[in-house]
Amino acid sequence: MGQDVFVVVEYLRREVSDISYVMLAAARQLAQGCGGNVVAVLLGQNAKELTGSLSADRVLYCDHPSLADFNPDAYRAVIMNLVKEQSPRAVLFGHTTIGTDVAGLISEGLSLPLVSSCLTLGADGKFISQICGGKIMVEGELPAPSALITVVPGGYKSEEGKASKPPEVTALAAPALENLRLALKKYIEPDAGDVDISKASLLIAVGRGIQNKDNLDLVNELAAATGGTVCASRPVVDQGWLPTTRLVGKSGKRVKPKIYLALGISGAPEHVEAIGESDVIIAVNTDLNAPIFNVAKFGTTLDLLEVVPQLTEKVRQIQAS
Amino acid sequence: MKIAVPIKFVPDLVEELTIDSSGAALDTSWLRLIINEFDDHAIEQAILLKERNGGEVTILAAEAEGLDDILFTAAAKGADRLIKFTGDFGGGLNSHAAARMLVDTMRELQPDLILTGVQAHNDLDGSVGPLLAELLGMPYLGYVAGVTCPGDQVITRKEYPGGIIAEVEVRLPAVLGIQAAEQPPRYIAYTKIRQVMSTAKIEERPVVDPGSTAGVTVSRMFKPEAGQRATILEGSVEEVTDKLVAVFRDHGAF
Ligand SMILES: Cc1cc2nc3c(=O)[nH]c(=O)nc-3n(C[C@H](O)[C@H](O)[C@H](O)COP(=O)(O)OP(=O)(O)OC[C@H]3O[C@@H](n4cnc5c(N)ncnc54)[C@H](O)[C@@H]3O)c2cc1C
Ligand SMILES: Nc1ncnc2c1ncn2[C@@H]1O[C@H](COP(=O)(O)O)[C@@H](O)[C@H]1O
Secondary structure (H helix, E strand, O other), rough: OOOOEEOOOOOOEEEHHHHHHHHHHHHHHHHHHHHOOEEEEEEEEOOHHHHOOOOOEEEEEEOOOOOOOOOOHHHHHHHHHHHHHHHHOOEEEEOOOOOHHHHHHHHHHHOOEEEEEEEOOOOOOEEEEEEHHHHHEEEOOOOOOOOEEEEEEOOOHHHHEOOOOOOOOEOOOOOOOOOOOOOEEEEEEEOOOOHHHHOOOOOEOOOHHHHOOOOHHHHHHHHHHHEEEEOHHHHHOOOOOOOOOEEOOOOOOOOOOOOOOEEEOOOOOHOOOOOOOOOOOEEEOOOOOHHHHOOOOOEEOOHHHHHHHHHHHHHHHHHOO | EEEEEEEOOOEOOOOOOOHHHHHHHHOOOOOOEEEOOHHHHHHHHHHHHHHOOEEEEEEEEEOOOOOEEEEEEHHHHOOOOOEEEOOOOOOOOOOOHHHHHHHHHHHHHHOOOEEEEEEOOOOOOHHHHHHHHHOOOOEEEEEEEEOOOOOOEEEEEEEHHHHHEEEEEEEEEEEEEEEEOOOOOOOOOHHHHHHHHHHOOOEEEEEOOOOOOOOOOOEEEOOOOOOOOEEEOOOOHHHHHHHHHHHHHHHHOO
8 A cells, every 4th residue: 555645636717726735735744644745636638737836746647638627427537547556545635516526436436435524634644524514523543544535625724735846747647538427518607797796895794694585685784884795605695585696605706805794604614715815704693602703803692683783873873974 | 207315314503512421423412403404405406307307206314303394395395205214323324324325225216316415514424425326336416506407418507616607417317416406495384294294105114234334433523622712792782883883993994
């Protein structure tokens, strides 16, 4: 069994995703412990230039037309082959729309254990995962001799996985990639007609704590009074109360306002990963144990339905005077 | 078209979670369990597909408190078959074990489409969808928000960060991890569910060996350290909103 730690690099639209750097940083920890190398694995077509900033001892680059866009079938075939051949100590995937589509297939395909939602990896082979919407942390020993891992953001800064000097790149031959059962037809762009929440400086964010669509009026009034922009967590958007363009989080937008006012949002990891660059986060949430209070600078446990109308009223008074 | 929807019960995160005396598991004695919210979307998506294209929808789940109500609710929405796995699932099922529990029944049902929730918040060994897909030799696609069904393949909408959607064609039979249905899960009046209870049948299937290990052993569970806790603004609504206005002002909101 090898001691190398593999990282399956993710990118979208020819831009390496932050999670790739986070994984490289985690892999470095583990590799230092087991004395192996950090090996970045990049799959693509004409994508070699994406390797330049990867902090890895080596890059394996597989170039093939079927890898031009993410395809779980094609990724499965290439990575399964590689892992079978080289038996690395661990293979890191993002706990993302790409990584989680593939890691499970390979886990069953090669009978390898899988650790998901991993936040940090130690040189001692310990992992810490984050579950239950960020409310519970789990510590365990990384299964030996070989394990698959899906990594969530938050444990490392992406800078830790970036290098100033391009790593050595080796070509990796693609296995037969015919007869794939999935095919990308096209990308559909987000509706550009709406406001761009990633550019707003005051965001009034609303979560499931708002309870129903009618209560959104209160939030809209606060936004109107403050000149802020309304955005939301996933459940609010999935209910159809606000358009997808207003979604903040893993599947929505990353935001960096001066003020992020989170109303009735629990602070699940998939939400919080996208608000970290806000200057100040203020949380209104009746549950003092809600994880949002771990990232907020200020907070109140009062009912948002009481706080919001009063706040609107006060802001209006100030604006009038 | 035959569609199978396996569903999972997960701890309700609105409740306080506590760790048991072993220090390595959640205390289940007071735990309130609810259906994984993505499974509600998977059920909705299955019903929508059936309404448009005909077919049969089967819901499958491991026995849990409150499960029968959820199964009857699904039947009231239009599900045709309800399958409950019975056995000792005291310690909960890891995803590898759940996939194995489901695989034989899936082989027998021969669904064209298996819709799982994209993930549950409490799994530690990956999601059942891709595990099951590999066991069945089917393709898998996750983060799916919308499925249309033109024939021996489906057209799916897969979500990428930033609101980008990829339209992906998937050959059937296949497993899809549902993030969101095309429309919010429908509401069903309790009277309708009551009606269904008298006619719908829940098929029970005993699971002899729920297969415990997934190769991942937990040594410790703990709550995240309250690293940088927020300063909690105390007082009445009046006082708190005054303080909020001050914070807004300090940070240049007006
Ligand atoms: C693959 C995947 C991708 C995801 N992508 C995203 C994403 O991009 N963005 C996103 O947001 N989520 C995403 N999620 C969902 C995420 O896991 C959480 O489920 C979601 O963020 C929870 O939203 P919430 O905080 O609004 O709701 P909840 O978690 O239900 O929290 C509601 C909060 O409101 C509080 N509350 C209730 N009533 C009141 C009141 N009257 N006053 C004040 N507070 C009140 C409660 O205490 C609670 O903390 C994703 C999940 C998955 C699996
Ligand atoms: N024990 C289970 N019984 C039936 N379905 C399950 C079970 N565990 C997981 N699933 C399915 O897999 C999805 C993802 O959950 P998980 O695998 O826990 O991430 C769930 O939404 C269900 O559709």
